[in-house]
Amino acid sequence: MGGIIPISLHSLTTLLSFFFLFLTSFPAKSSSADTINSSESLTTGQTLVSSNDVFQLGFFTLDNSNWFLGIWYKNIPDKTYVWVANRERPLKNSSSGVLRIGVGGNLVIQEDGEGSTSAGSLLWSTNRTAAANPINPVAKLLNSGNLVVREASDEQNFLWQSFDFPTDTLLPDMKLGWDLNSGLNRYITSWKSKTDPSTGGYSFKLNFHGFPEVFLENGQHMRIYRSGPWNGLRFSGVPEMKSTADMNFTFIFDQNEVYYSYHVSDSSLISRLTVNSTGSLQRMTWIEDSKSWSLFWYAPKDQCDDYRECGPYGICDTNASPVCNCTWGFKPKNQQAWNLRDGSDGCVRQTSLDCSTDGFLPLKGMKLPDSTNAYVDKTMNLKECQQACAKNCSCTAFSSANISDRGTGCVMWTDELLDMRHYVEGGQDMYVRLAASDIAAYGGIASLNDSKKSPAPALVAGVSVASGVLLLGLTACLIWKRKRLQSMLGGKTQQRGIQERSQDLLMNEAVITSKREYSGETNPDELDLPLFDFNTVAQATNNFSEKNKLGQGGFGCVYKGMLDEGLAIAVKRLSKNSGQGIEEFKNEVRLIARLQHINLVRLLGCCIEMDEKMLVYEFMEHKSLDSVLFDKSKSSILNWPRRFNIICGIARGLLYLHQDSRFRIIHRDLKASNILLDGELNPKISDFGMARIFGRDQVDANTRRVVGTYGYMAPEYAMDGLFSVKSDVFSFGVLVLEIVSGKKNRGFYYANNELNLLGHAWKLWKERKAMEVLDPSVGVSYSSQEVLRCIQVGLLCVQEHAEDRPIMSNVVLMLGSETATMPQPKNPGFCLGRNVDTSSSSSKQDESFTVNHVTVTMLRGR
């Protein structure tokens, strides 16, 4: 319509349209309204608020150029959007968008073009196709966060509801799954990025075929993770899932519907399940005390969560090394790839089946295999199930369909068993068809009757022999973790506890935010933190002259300086995009200044001027360890006792950061160039706490940089970004081997075992020639026992699996004691061709390689 209006009338019409909009929207909803009727509308700036004051609906923007209609939590300061209507077609002009109830009771968002009145372009509509026009339709934002359209007089029946069209968030009581009668499939799809709500690459969708389960898929509809089927109590692949008084889970599977949903009984508990833009499922819980979201659960979590990690008939077990193992009676299909830790080809039968004499091998503690093509009968019991499976020659395995109440129902698989994994706790039993001779070889005890009397020995025994004591420790840890998870839901009285515990959980995520730790005792403001003024620092460093430059790192440049008092300082001039405000920066610096240990570089103060941020440290005479250790002309000053002293010093410094300091810092970038040596060649860790200053998000978002350095990164961090004290331990191990050998560890990415230092040391260790690792330039006076102990500790620290690596207190103990017994190291983490299978999870691969690529680039910049 705008097109036909004569140019001469243009401005008048604009005025009129303003007037019109003004008028139509003026019966402006008082801020507490939760409903609009067909003669009302909602424009930018106006909102609906659910009557319980929890949810708010309105237009929002994240970049000031695209406007969306969405729903968010009204009282959560960190705006969290749980639903977005027009995610594909944002409003470009904030002052011209309007939400109203249009023809046929459809909710519409219109962008009123310049100069037009009401018939602007339609951005979004609810597409209701029902025959009858509603009489008096209203749109209401319910307390659950559901936006519904209904007849004003009918509270029960909805003409349309936003819960049927989720965005990236599953709220309590929302259904994830199918209405089989109407064909409606409700699933969540990620945002494109943190600031772009349009449809992103990942979705979490229920597949109702076979034995229903939920799949996380990437943009190419490739499965990257699956929940496992619902076993009556929980998803088979989420052993930690457990209904409690505060939150319970429902799975409905009948002729009409197949869906998953959860219910929160305590209305003050705010919980949501989302799929985020990088392809993770996250359950977040709002912690009012700290005003932050706490990551309660996430997936995929580990290597074994990657879909088809071990291929057909392979069983993934994170506690085993390598993680993939073939089911008993099967052997790797491609032994060579298997040796290279690529299990994706899976396993093949050793003995073919003959149908009539085959038996069944019980597997305990399993995540059930991919069940898309499984056959389910809810009425059979396990025995009938076995008989049915035995009779059907194409049946490869069976199990109970519902394990609550000692097991009912029957699932049978008739094709390859895919994506199985073994859990120490919380898995379930299943039975795999094997040739009689394989059953006999297994011990002839694999009948259903026997397995009920005693737990299946083979699989369990195999695993426990392999992982020995560590497994026990892990079990305890898992139990403890589970308890913790359960009690996290244990109600409001435990809020404080929740906070602390969720912080523990977050240890895995990044350096803990411990702002609340200020509260009790010392106020951080009371800690005197010298603020240097810019001129002093500039003067001390000769105006940051090239000559004074000591080095350059990812966080900025370092200059040597001399204060008037004759005190030598090192000034770290931070690159400008730390993305952090001045107050936050000061807080972090105060906190870091309080970390004091003989093996940490002392922070003297900081300088904040305009957008400059600098940290002032004590100056270290011998500069960094790498400048001495890897320089053939200097390395001989590092005789063995000095090297041993350096190793022990770093270990103590790291132990302090990890365990003894009140803030529990994960360094994240431990390497030779971050170890400084004082006049007596005592080691001092530097750059600790930088991760705090450059908060994780900022680092990712602003500088596109991944903290950490090629060659020192633990595999789980490099590949998956998983992060814990154990990734620091890995870096420490690399450092120890470098100090002993005087050689740099070459990046483990493209190298094979033999080429990098870790592989070299490991090979010599296995050949009992470990002393050959030692750098000849240490001279002749050394204790072989100490050297061997250091190598062993180094190898223990770089083991592939984070769980196997010791914690720093044990490292200090092992280094310090001649009598301490140490475990034998397992193979180090090389990251050999993990999941190189391009067919299954290619987009995920691309991502991890992007990460690596960025990291490598950064290293060259240093």
Ligand SMILES: *[C@@H]1O[C@H](CO)[C@@H](O)[C@H](O)[C@H]1NC(C)=O
């Ligand atoms: C819509 O609500 C307004 C204010 O509550 C009221 O004046 C108007 O009559 C209502 N319109 C209809 C169609 O019910």
Ligand SMILES: *[C@@H]1O[C@H](CO)[C@@H](O)[C@H](O)[C@H]1NC(C)=O
């Ligand atoms: C936005 O819409 C208003 C009202 O329709 C109009 O006056 C204004 O010029 C528009 N702005 C842009 C950038 O199109």
Ligand SMILES: *[C@@H]1O[C@H](CO)[C@@H](O)[C@H](O)[C@H]1NC(C)=O
């Ligand atoms: C409504 O239908 C149009 C045209 O088929 C489509 O582009 C739009 O995405 C649909 N809207 C919703 C909310 O499904």
Ligand SMILES: *[C@@H]1O[C@H](CO)[C@@H](O)[C@H](O)[C@H]1NC(C)=O
């Ligand atoms: C599983 O079995 C229990 C107990 O027999 C029953 O209450 C529950 O509804 C069953 N669940 C499913 C999903 O069939």
Ligand SMILES: *[C@@H]1O[C@H](CO)[C@@H](O)[C@H](O)[C@H]1NC(C)=O
């Ligand atoms: C979940 O809790 C609610 C409220 O306590 C209850 O009505 C519902 O039946 C529970 N659902 C399940 C599956 O236990």
Ligand SMILES: *[C@@H]1O[C@H](CO)[C@@H](O)[C@H](O)[C@H]1NC(C)=O
């Ligand atoms: C997505 O979730 C994972 C797991 O919690 C997290 O590591 C990642 O940073 C998240 N991505 C974004 C963009 O928030």
Ligand SMILES: *[C@@H]1O[C@H](CO)[C@@H](O)[C@H](O)[C@H]1NC(C)=O
């Ligand atoms: C693999 O499984 C077999 C039994 O199927 C067991 O004997 C063997 O020890 C397992 N290997 C590892 C490394 O767990």
Ligand SMILES: *[C@@H]1O[C@H](CO)[C@@H](O)[C@H](O)[C@H]1NC(C)=O
């Ligand atoms: C075996 O099971 C498959 C899959 O359920 C089915 O298609 C086939 O008809 C069954 N065969 C016999 C002999 O029952």
Ligand SMILES: *[C@@H]1O[C@H](CO)[C@@H](O)[C@H](O)[C@H]1NC(C)=O
């Ligand atoms: C289980 O035991 C019963 C009686 O003890 C026996 O008749 C049956 O054959 C056994 N089943 C199997 C599969 O061995």
